[in-house]
Amino acid sequence: MKARAILGALALFFLSCGGGPPRAPFEVIVEDYPNDAGRSAIVKWEHFAGNGVKAYKIMRGTTPDNMREISQISVEIPATRDKYVPPDTTDFVGKFGYYLVLEGEKEPFTAHLVRVTPETEDSLRKIGKRIEKIETEIKGYNEGVKKTIIAYGNFYKLYLDNVKETELIPVEGYSLTEEAGVPRIVPNGRTPITFVAVKKPAEEIRFIHSGERMAELTPDIEGFCKKYGEQVRGVILEDSVRVLVNKVELEYSDEDSLCPDSTYYYKIVSVGINRKESESEPVSIKPIDDAPTPLPSLYALLDTVTNDLFLNWKTQDEDIQKYVIYISTAGDLEHRKGRKLLEVAGSWAYGYPAVVRLEGLGASLEDSIIYVASLDTSGQVAYTELSTIVPTHFDSMPPLPEGLVVDDLENDNGKKLVLRWEPPTVYLGYRVRDPISEAKKLVPKSVDISSLDYYLVTEGESRKIVEFENPNDVPEGAKKIYWLQTPTLREGDKELVVLYDLYANSARKPGYAMLRLDDGEPVVDEDGDGSYIFSGVPIGKHKLTVDFLDENRRVFENPEAHVEMEVNVTADNPEVPIEYPSVYLEVARTSDLEETNIMMFDRVRFLPGMLREYTDPVDTTKEEFKYAVLAWDPSGGISATPIIGPVRRVPNVYHTGKTTVLIATIIFVLAALTMISSAKKGKHLYIRPIAGINHVDEAIGRATEMGRPILYVLGLSTISDIATLAGLTILSRVAKKAAEYQTRLIVPCYNPIVMTIAKETVRSACADAGRPDMFKERDIFFVTQSQFAYAAAVNGIMLREKTATNFYMGMFFAESLLLTETGSAAGSIQIAGTDAITQLPFFITTCDYTLIGEEFYAASAYLSQNRIQIGTLKAQDVLKAIMMVLIIIGGICATAGIWRFVNIFHIQV
Amino acid sequence: MHLSPSIGVWVAVFLTLCVLSFLYKDNPFYKFAEHLVVGVSVGYGMVLWYTQGILPKFITPFFKEGKYIYIVPAILGIMITMQLVRKYAWLARFPMAFLLGASSGIGLPRTMQAGVIKQLEATMVPMGFSRLQYIWNIVIFVGVLSVLIYFFFSKEHKGVFGGIANIGIWYLMIGFGATFGYTVMARLSLFIGRVLFIIQTALGIQVAG
């Protein structure tokens, strides 16, 4: 048995370890991290998908000999697991004969693609290898591949079926009509023609006409390859050698761990699927403390009411120690004439707006020029542009939050207040991109107009289609048009990535976005991650509609929750980012309930304009407050809401979000009490038999017959764990039986408190059985609180005491298999009970009987045959029945879209 | 091959081999390692009991910070240790009652929320035949219901009821098999880790390249 086990394990070991080590990573370089204090660096290297590497380790040290691992990156092992593997995209290119010639001394080689002709075949055979298959996706397993080589190459597989003799050129603004049976080109300003075909010079045609189906990408055919081709990731040569030719750049940012001006060495270790490793040569860097980036967009506003100067800029670098604000005069481009006004610590997080308010200075500064210098930790400086100070005015009133309400925050411990306003709003943007996978198939609808006299005339950057009836009028360089391709591309169209952002206050219980393209089916974005992709979108203009849904999947009624946008999908992959309002909101608060001038309130927090809620943590000890919200726009416009309040913060006594739990618990307790009382009244309650429980007596009897002791393991958890308590309850029954049969019971314990209880339990069980002398205190003892030391000790006990019966009742972890295997090797009968789902499979396969989860808890009721205990068991059944009904109703509701019911069970604490 | 100069590594190797010898059969080397690890781990536990337990959690608050209220749990703790003295062992019931009552009270609503309601919510998903995920949702739905029926204690497993419970057993077995298989490979890598430790760290034989 042992031998088999050893062999089996060794077999598994070698299965996962077979093969040679992977290749070391290529082209490892390390660069200084930009805009930092010299404490970070970026390491980059190249990875070829399918090269058998599952992870890369990044090592760093101050000398090349003394490096240690600082991080690890896993790479996707292509197409082995959960992802859909597209249909076979390899291809036989035998008919056209391509050879691969590798150049270079060692990997990575440079790969050259050569198409063979009968004359060149012999000499090519000497220097290269014939390509048998090309792969546009690398699969995780090798179809008979004997070896893998890595080379740089940029090859495309071309689909040339639909390319005519002539090149296709895009021109916009024309479409095709048929007039009296004759196609005519009409400029209509609406429908762009994607391509026109013109006659090309002979050499260019030859390339296409020769029927080659693979090409190495060069700049002059780059557009063509990308339009009609698919990138090759690997080729398989005639001797079943795979060459990987497509690389991915990987990088790792080592942040905040270096000292500037010290030299560091890095190397990358590739970890293969078989766990073997190889490493690159070390590279070194001295990180540089970069000078700060000049700050863009400094706003300087003068609050004409309070005379406060209000400055706002966007932080850029991470290592700014302080900002110094200077007042200067116009024309001070060298930033020399500034008079220092104030120094501020650089405490804002990177990328956040910095806001500074200088009180009362404003009046003297009107018409001044201001600039801000940022100093980093090593004293390097950068400056903003010179800005004029703009006085605020109430002429243009930026929009204020509608429906502003200030409340005590619900369900909290009384420290916070919350400001909420309307309306729920959707912000939209989009990005057009080429589809990620899938071969591009062009299905052009084209019309042959070679019999007509249309020419493509190029004027500078633009192209026009002109009809020349007289061939002599055709200008130089104009090309005759042979056919037109109308623009609706079918498959292989673009993907539209919709970017959305939903803002609503939490009292509205917001949910999801529902998107709809043109007149298609509306779709709810279930994962709510802010983006949704529409595939197969033809080129042209489309209508995108997005609705904001609440948690019951109903659309919010206000107009901002329903947004329509015209999306222009064109070949050049446009991007329209989400546009947020440029208004800033400022929350003002006071605890002085007599104050009526908003400008005298404390300015608590600055918020971007798209938020709809703010939770104020209120760090003071006062209890009542008044609030107002100001809106600023960058041109100086300011407006303010009326004062709201006073609002008092209140510690809440009941958490409304937990109502479902409360009701469920009450139902639970009522069900239990009802069944218990009907049990007490003497009603007979049926319980079905369970295998493991019935054999307990039998197991104890066996131990008695053999004259060997019983081992009872209570598990490896504390007394607060319900599983341990259930184990103790069963121990009580087992101990009683064992005392009756006069069999020795050994209970090694993992936890001292559990040991204490176990002792008392066994003692009183022996007394109940009428045999108090059977209680042996030394047989119930504490072993150790260390998992495997405990397992080792218990194994020792099993073997030395030769226990006939082993009980495992409680909470177990990884050591479960160690215990049960040793027990079964010793020939004991074993009964286990646990709720540890991860260990149940091991118990089931190694023990004679196992109590699974709830059966384990039911066991104490069974073994006692006590009416009340059985009553609780029935109560559990009642509740299970209720749960099953709820699941059925819930499933029906979810399928039918009735989310109100399902949301009852959604608890937000 | 480059033998490690560290004596600690060789001690570790020796003890590793002692434990591995258990695979062959129980022997004095294994017994030695077993008793040693019990002693060392209890000793370690004792030290940590002081440095991370009693010192920061009781001695410092009580004696140094003057939080005299800590006398109450101290008294309760002493009551529990009265277990050692037969005559006063019954005193241990009071701290036990507090510990168990409180932990049961804490556990009940939390188990209801996380163990029951959350699981119920997760099962209420759309089903149908329009999307692949919806078809699988039907399979999950059937599985959950049939396993719950298997665990029903009030009715015997006969007839239609027994048939459904039988389906539940299939689900259980497949589920356990999956967990078993999933854990196997994780365990295996641990073993490989030990072997590599011996080969690479102690003996200095580079297995990679």
Add this chain to the structure above:
Amino acid sequence: MFLKRQLPLLITLVCGIIWGVQYFIPHPASEAVYSFYTDWGLVIGLFASILGFVSIIRLHYMKVRHHAKNWQFSVVTLSAMPVMIVAAILTGTESGGAFMWLYNYVEVPIEATMFSLLAFYIASAAYRAFRARSAQAAALLVAAAIVMLGRVPVGAQISFWSHLFPGTSIPQIASWILNVPNMAAKRAINLGVGLGMMMVSLKIILGIERTYLGGQE
């Protein structure tokens, strides 16, 4: 008698109700009640640890004193403990000292090796499961085999049929098994376990379950 028998049950009931209700109340007073349990329970547990230490010392001491079987090894256990304590006192508990050396080169290797023995035990448990007694036990075995193969490269390599039927390679079937039937079984067990746990908690609070008090004195 009330003192010894009823009072503890009353304490349990009261504590159970107080801490059960605590969950629903966000008030700071309620937070204080919760931390009261965590802080005090910790201290009580620390005192109880003393019991454990005494128990194990007593056990091994008795073995040595009465020259029970394998008593020599108990000497090892008994001497290891003061060695650890002295090492901690002399060299501190920071890494680099003798205390952590003993931990890292004695306790950790032994425990790690024991853990790794599992690899062998699993193989022999799998062998035992081979003798599937019923169709359902065979299902367990097959599911285990598929999931195991799905996690190594071999599994994908031998899935020759997945050319014809995309999406049916062994790793993908393994993933389906883990996410569909396994998920269903787990959820149902968790529901049952949750119910059972709550019932035991309720039984303790109501005083139906009294084992932890240790007997009916």
